[in-house]
Amino acid sequence: MIAENMVGMVKSSSVIRQMFEEGNRLAKIYGAENVYDFSLGNPNVAAPAEVNAAIKEIVDNEESTFIHGYMSNAGYEDVREAVAESLNRRFETKFNASNIVMTVGAAGGLNTILRTILNPGEQVMTFAPFFGEYRNYVANFGGELVVVPPNTVDFQPELNEFEKMITPKTRAVIVNNPNNPTGVVYSEETIKKLAAVMDKKQKEYKTEIFLISDEPYRELAYDGVEVPYLTKYYDNTIVGYSYSKSLSLPGERIGYLVIPDEVADADDMKAAASVATRILGFVNAPSLMQRVAAKCLDAKVNVEAYDKNRTALYNGLKALGFECIKPEGAFYLFVKSPVEDEMEFCNIAKKHNILIVPGMTFGCPGYVRMAYCVSYDTIVNSLPHFAEAAKEMGM
Numbered sequence: 001m002i003a004e005n006m007v008g009m010v011k012s013s014s015v016i017r018q019m020f021e022e023g024n025r026l027a028k029i030y031g032a033e034n035v036y037d038f039s040l041g042n043p044n045v046a047a048p049a050e051v052n053a054a055i056k057e058i059v060d061n062e063e064s065t066f067i068h069g070y071m072s073n074a075g076y077e078d079v080r081e082a083v084a085e086s087l088n089r090r091f092e093t094k095f096n097a098s099n100i101v102m103t104v105g106a107a108g109g110l111n112t113i114l115r116t117i118l119n120p121g122e123q124v125m126t127f128a129p130f131f132g133e134y135r136n137y138v139a140n141f142g143g144e145l146v147v148v149p150p151n152t153v154d155f156q157p158e159l160n161e162f163e164k165m166i167t168p169k170t171r172a173v174i175v176n177n178p179n180n181p182t183g184v185v186y187s188e189e190t191i192k193k194l195a196a197v198m199d200k201k202q203k204e205y206k207t208e209i210f211l212i213s214d215e216p217y218r219e220l221a222y223d224g225v226e227v228p229y230l231t232k233y234y235d236n237t238i239v240g241y242s243y244s245k246s247l248s249l250p251g252e253r254i255g256y257l258v259i260p261d262e263v264a265d266a267d268d269m270k271a272a273a274s275v276a277t278r279i280l281g282f283v284n285a286p287s288l289m290q291r292v293a294a295k296c297l298d299a300k301v302n303v304e305a306y307d308k309n310r311t312a313l314y315n316g317l318k319a320l321g322f323e324c325i326k327p328e329g330a331f332y333l334f335v336k337s338p339v340e341d342e343m344e345f346c347n348i349a350k351k352h353n354i355l356i357v358p359g360m361t362f363g364c365p366g367y368v369r370m371a372y373c374v375s376y377d378t379i380v381n382s383l384p385h386f387a388e389a390a391k392e393m394g395m
């Protein structure tokens with residue numbers, strides 16, 4: 001018998017993963033080229049050449065005990081210093097190695113920081129639509145996820161509701177920018193307002209409310225849009241970064257947390273995050289990948305390929321009459337369901353070998369998410385099938 005609180009989690013286990021498995025099943029029947037799988041955010045753009053070059057250079061030239069051994073739980077000092085310097089160059093910050101904890105991707109980083117700050121029964125807020133795994137990450141530490149309803153006009157956070165929903169039990173707020181699933185980039189104006197509300201509530205309740213910025217998609221931004229660096233706007237900010245999408249390395253599990261000195265009790269927080277990494281069983285972020293990341297701080301995936309996909313899918317669906325906000329970042333399109341129940345849209349799409357994810361997964365029913373980190377041909381070839389699905393839904 002498994003743990004009681006796992007029963008529900010297994011049952012509701014990621015709809016996205018189920019869709020992905022369904023895609024594999026359909027591919028076996030119809031051939032992969034005839035299945036249009038927009039379910040999973042698994043990058044189809046190759047890791048930049050610098051990654052393999054760095055791996056080769058490291059394994060050929062560094063001592064193997066050093067490459068493969070344990071190190072401080074927070075990660076290699078020189079790697080953390082290199083990460084800090086690169087952030088300082090890009091965002092005019094003043095970090096050093098002590099502000100960086102290397103993590104097992106963004107997921108590892110979020111679990112580490114929640115373990116660090118959360119007491120059971122405390123609340124963590126986020127804005128719908130949101131990455132559904134936050135529910136599980138918060139539940140892991142006995143917290144309660146409080147979801148602010150969506151603003152479906154432009155999908156910027158609904159800040160009036162947010163202000164009303166903050167309580168003395170609010171310990172943290174997670175924002176994800178650029179956003180999964182909408183592709184929207186929260187603007188500087190939004191961030192300033194968000195920070196002002198949080199400042200006000202901290203003073204009112206005499207509590208600390210941490211802003212956790214989950215940023216795996218920071219480098220995937222289009223049309224020159226600026227993605228604000230949140231530590232500049234609010235002192236109690238912690239950044240969770242990942243190389244999963246920025247270097248197309250999701251299977252390698254590498255990222256980092258930034259804990260600035262401005263955060264309340266920063267020294268305790270840094271020490272506790274390092275211990276949290278260890279006691280959650282990560283022990284430390286993957287050793288070789290830490291060294292690779294340090295050598296690839298300026299490397300970039302081919303963002304133009306995602307941009308081309310974005311334009312093709314957005315224009316193609318708009319031409320068919322679908323409603324959708326044009327994404328400015330990440331690699332997702334959040335499309336309004338033409339029928340009230342978006343599950344019906346997902347099922348009709350599946351009949352046409354198209355796999356898409358229902359919005360309820362992201363706390364936003366009535367919409368579906370399409371991950372366009374697929375080949376360009378998949379997008380072009382999917383459009384006639386979307387047209388058939390549209391017809392079936394009376395569009």
Ligand code: PLP
Nearest residue numbers: 041105106107131176180242244
């Ligand atoms: N946060 C968001 C918003 C994501 O979309 C993802 C992955 O898709 C993650 C966190 C987890 O990323 P990682 O692979 O770095 O753990």
